[in-house]
Amino acid sequence: MKNTSNRRDFLKSSVLAGGGLMLSISWFSEAKAAEKIATLNLPEQWSELAAYIKITPENVVKILCPNPEFGQNVMTSLPMMVAEELDCDWKNVVVEMGTHDNVKYGPQFTGGSNSVRMYWRPLRTAGAAARQMLIEAAAQTWGVPASEIITNAGVLSHSSGKSAKYGEMASKAATLTVPKDVKLKAPKDFSIVRNSKKNSEGTKVVTGKPLFGMDYKVDGMLIAMIQHPPAFGMKLKSFDATVAKKMPGIKDIFSFKLYDDGFEQAGFDTRTFNEMIAVVGNSTWEVMNARKKLSIQWEAAGEVKEMMVGRGGKTEKIVPGRLETTSKQLEMMAEFANGRHSAKPAKELRKDGNPETAFKNAAQVIERTYNAPFLAHNTMEPMNFFAHVQDDKALVAGPLQAPGWMEPTLAKILNLPADKIEIQMTRMGGGFGRRAYGSYVYEAARISQKLKVPIKLIYTREDDMTYGIYRPMYTATYRAALDANKNLIGFHVTGGGIPENPIHANRFPAGAVDNYLADGWEITSNITIGAFRAPRSNFNAAAEQSFLDEVAEAMGKDPIQMRLDLLKRAKENPVGKNNDYDANRYIGVLELLKEKSGWGKPENVGKKRGVAAYFCHASYAGHVVDMVMRDGQPYVESVTSVVDCGVVVNPDAARNMVQGAVVDGIGQSFYGALTHKDGVPEQNNFHNYRMIRHNEAPQKIDVHFVENDIDPTGLGEPPFPPVFGAVANALYKSTGKRYYNQPFTSEQPKS
Amino acid sequence: MAKYSLKINGKTKQVDVDPSTPVLWVLRDHLNMPGTKFGCGMAQCGACTIHLDGNATRSCVLPVSAIGKSAITTIEGLSENCTHPVQKAWLEHDVAQCGYCQGGQIMSASALLKSNPNPTDEDIDIAMSGNICRCGTYLRIKEAIKTAAKN
Structure with missing residues (x-):
């Protein structure tokens, strides 16, 4: 990693393997958490940063989208902001979903109508900085002042007749210092922003490519479903899985707890039910059928105490035990x-x-x-998540709006350091707020933790609609x-x-x-x-x-x-x-x-x-x-x-x-x-x-x-x-x- | 368990599954074809729509044992390289938001246009009302169907 001029810089450059420029962005300096960056052992750790802009010698501009996509168009609109200031040809842009890194990039939260607002300046600054570095590289190569070089649609040119595609200058640009101050375009000069671009994943959508959590698959993966209580205010008393376990394709059936006693819930750790039954087997249909053969006794949960942690410190919350009926709820609200x-x-x-x-x-x-x-949110893609929990690490993947908020809870549940938990984000089949709450992620992790194999938890529509949130x-x-x-x-x-x-x-x-x-x-x-x-x-x-x-x-x-x-x-x-x-x-x-x-x-x-x-x-x-x-x-x-x-x-x-x-x-x-x-x-x-x-x-x-x-x-x-x-x-x-x-x-x- | 030889997207595929298994899960779990989506499991949302001998059919309630010699087409097999007029119209109108339902929407729309090349608004409403789009892209779907009809 070259030219780390200031550990609080939020842009870092490096040479791509095989040549080209990689410009990495850390959100924390922009998100007023520069002190967190200062605690990192820089500069070595910068080399681990996932890149957000890559320019290859072949002139392909790869822009990674930091936030998960759930139909709000961030995988197109955020890269447009980078491309605008980079002044590259949109035709050469390839968009990919970024990986999750809580320490370096923050929660990568999709929601609160926040993505474009939050990244408007950082992403444009990144694009502008990369452009300036490419200009500087051309200036040095050609022996002309940088101020005389202009860019247009991914091409650098000088009045002497010299010109080069970005890709040709990318490797040299990567060895230069990241500029401290860059000038952003005035809105009147926008040529990509404000000009409609087609959905960057449109073709994949209309040809049925695997994009969603539901489509995530690895070799040896089992399918899991949960059975949750039939009513709010009920809990598991006992169950008999003798018949269900003998059904074809079934690997295991067991009950598990979402949280251990005394677990301190953060804001998005909402718990609807704490104890559920997991049915795990080879295929979805087999698991669905076996689940129907469970013999289960439920009982009233009564009052439940929850320990919440948040900005205001710890608070104890009493969840009432009453079994609610809509007409009575309306009467109570009127009172x-x-x-x-x-x-x-x-x-x-x-x-x-x-x-x-x-x-x-x-x-x-x-x-x-x-x-x-x-x-009920009724996202068209029901809740689901993949998990593969091993003794020393875990991989989870699927649709979620707030990977960064789930990670600390996963670390606690799995008793693993956060840096041993990899969260991959798939495209979401809708979110509308529902996928900001991680219980289905934790359930998947709990099931894989017990079986030590890769599993994908799938909710049926009924599971999804009756789960609350x-x-x-x-x-x-x-x-x-x-x-x-x-x-x-x-x-x-x-x-x-x-x-x-x-x-x-x-x-x-x-x-x-x-x-x-x-x-x-x-x-x-x-x-x-x-x-x-x-x-x-x-x-x-x-x-x-x-x-x-x-x-x-x-x-x-x-x-x-x-x-x-x-x-x-x-x-x-x-x-x-x-x-x-x-x-x-x-x-x-x-x-x-x-x-x-x-x-x-x-x-x-x-x-x-x-x-x-x-x-x-x-x-x-x-x-x-x-x-x-x-x-x-x-x-x-x-x-x-x-x-x-x-x-x-x-x-x-x-x-x-x-x-x-x-x-x-x-x-x-x-x-x-x-x-x-x-x-x-x-x-x-x-x-x-x-x-x-x-x-x-x-x-x-x-x-x-x-x-x-x-x-x-x-x-x-x-x-x-x-x-x-x-x-x-x-x-x-x-x-x-x-x-x-x-x-x-x-x-x-x-x- | 029973063995079935299925004609899917012009190819013959063998599976060994329980006869009651819906075609949706045969495609997704056994044949690694995830383009056909699970939405409700009771033929209410249309995310799982396929063509059975050219007719739009909900695969989530269609047992594999009922297929016989019928030909199945899925979103993956609608065209080579995204060349079907409906797919092209979907891109032209930039229909998708989250995109999860769109495979099913496209399968319903392409079946409609095959049997009725110039549908009225009402024809479109009738043919498409079994397909829910939670993001609310209905207007663009209708426009895209009309564009595809012209081409």
Whole structure:
């Protein structure tokens, strides 16, 4: 490894075996964890770094994508950012999935609409540095000043007529010092970023190449399945596997514990069930059949203590033992919302002015309550993971969003040093937050640990849908106080859920109303929950955006104008501090949405239109949905969408993402619900958990991005939440009835 | 266990499996052809769609014993080198997000176009509604089918 000028540098160069340049990037210096790097024994360890840019003498530019791909296009958009500053020909770029290295690269987390935001500067800096080194190499070779050399699509050239492909200069460039300061392109000079590029794995997808965890296979690998308790709040009592063990192809059947007693769980170690039965055999069908022959007794788990560790230190959590039923959950939420559970009052989250007085003096108070059920992620690829645990090392591979968060837990479970655990990341058949939680990874590791052979754990759809880690069940009651002139003088939201409250107290309309109160409460539960494409935001956007629609109507205002008036106030004279949104960008989205949807134009007057806009993950999104009645059922026929997410790296893929979010939002709001009876999930496959299908998707979704040069903000999540509110508001226009409870098609969950 | 001789993508393959084994698992576990995907195991999602004598069929509920002399085509055998018009249209419209369901979508779409070269929107809805896409790429799938129909 050459030219390690500063141990805190985040870029390192070296000569590729066989010639060429390899530029390695360490994220920690950028991620404010340079001190971690300083503790490494440099420079020797740099030689172990996986490369993120390689330029071969044959002029192939290999860019490794640090974050796992789950359909959000990072395997295309992140390399585009490198290629932009490197100024190479996109045709010569080969993209590969990076390996995991917790110490050097951090958690490599995919989620929170974070990938493009997080890597926007580091990856471009890497590309620009490599370009500068290639220029310097050419300057030295040709004996001309570096400042006279220009680059274009992977070719270096000088006015003297000399020119060379990057590959020809790569080996020399690798011996040069990595530049300290590099200049990044101004957005107006972008030629790859902002120009749509096709999915880098598109051909593999449409030809059925093995890409996913489900497709991962090694010689001698066995298939494993788990049997988990049939209900939340139940546990294994005893089982008899005599018959099942005699079934063809079965190698072993045993029970195992996910965590040992006293295990300290980190934030993404969510435990739904601790003891499960593993069935292991030669093939999937044989294992499925043997599992059906198990004779199992379950019993009530009762109250369970969990030890959690996180930023706030260690805390003990008591998981209640009750077997939950949806109707009772709704009753309990109503009791909490009404403050009848005096033992657990709502916690004040934000207060501006004097809301009590405002409501007392109001000429009119509007109060509405909104409910939403648990939602199952239903990634098309069910949970699965490969594990091969040996005495001194372990290899695990499969679909997961946060390899870095799983690694410390694997180390504890397997009693191996972290550097003896290799995590390989496959393409994910969807994630939506579900694959940020590692229990299925640990289960695979536990099973392989016991058998000392390579295994692949596979969940059936039923295993997957009944395992928990759902979008939480939420409720919120909104109150608006209007004075005699129909001005909004007070606003109150109280929200809660099982088991977390959804309220974002500092978001709009906080900052736009003089007298504002937000409070929240929580009900603990044994039903486990997790991230779900902005779980709290997608509930809030449904509730708040429906409520604002109703308030606008009471005020006699157009719903977009009413929001714009409030945002104008928040922009010019904000109430309180810590308003976590930019009113100007919010306004920009609504203005463009108005224009693009032809809002209020004569040709659209008769349409049943609903509008909503929301802010989350640093971006702003809004939709106008046009609904018609089709065969007696409401149908969203077309949608106009506007998003402000700063610079859009790969516009066509970004449009795809927004269109997908719209379809997903319509489907979840119309049909999504995971209900329970005595702890048993009442839906377990697609015959009783309804997913939106081809014929229910809109015929047209027009996507528009606010054009600006702001560094990219989130995109995977932001367009999703406001769909719920826009659909609810269009339902009102179509049916004359307000919809307060999801899923909208049934109004009320079943049990 | 029983021995079967299966015609898959123009080649004959031998397997020795339980007669009840669904074709999905014969392909994935025994023949190392993972392009056909497992999604639900009850013919509700379409990820496992193959062609049986040219007709779109859910392989997760199709026992190997029921195949007889019928010819199976999987996504791996739809074309040599990604040359099928449906595959090309999928790339042109950059349909895929996560991509897991797309093999099944393409098999349903290509079977549709074979029997109905110029489908209406309604024809497409009817033929494709057994295939779930959790990422919500339905609009692009429809556009890609129309493009493929033209070619």
